[in-house]
Amino acid sequence: MFSKSKEPEPVAAPPPPPAPVKRAAAPPTRNGVPSIISAELIVRGTLISAGDVQVDGKVDGDIRAAALVIGDKAVIVGDVYAEDAVVRGRVEGSIRARKVQLCATCHVEGNILHEALSVESGAFFEGNCRHTDNPLADAPQAEPANKPQAAAQPSSASRPAAQHQAMPPRPAGAPAS
DSSP states (O other): OOOSSSOOOOOOOOOOOOOOOOOOOOOOOOOOOOOOOOOOEEESSSSESHHHHHHHSSSEEEEEEEEEETTTTTTEEEEEEEEEEEHHHHHHEEEEEEEEETTTTOOEOOOEEEEEEEOOTTEEEEEEEEEOSSSTTTTOOOOOSSSSSSSSSOOOOTTGGGGOOOOOOTTTOOOOO
């Protein structure tokens, strides 16, 4: 009744793999979750991120990010370098970005170097803006954290004479040691 056939059943060959699609070089992927500087936070120093950054607090220093959103109450005192920058708060420094959007609530005091710029009605901008095909090309590179900074320590030639004394003066009549 149920007998096994002597002929093997044909096995379907797997389909050939799809041909690779040639695409233009895509920018590095970002995870979609921004790093957030909250309204209560004050940061002093340079921020560098390969991803998205949202600032709602205060940053005293430069910011480098793939995409940057500066919130309504945010304050940046330093330079901004980004692929995309949306400015709703205050920036005191230059902005270098491929795409810059100045929203109605923003207050920018500094120069803008951009590939695309949009300015909403009500935005405050004091400075110069200039179009360029690659605004990030001439941006200064980040300094390594362990590099000694000669400018931070004044040289002995620039110190006042009082700082050159190794020991305080002896009182009159005190024996020499």
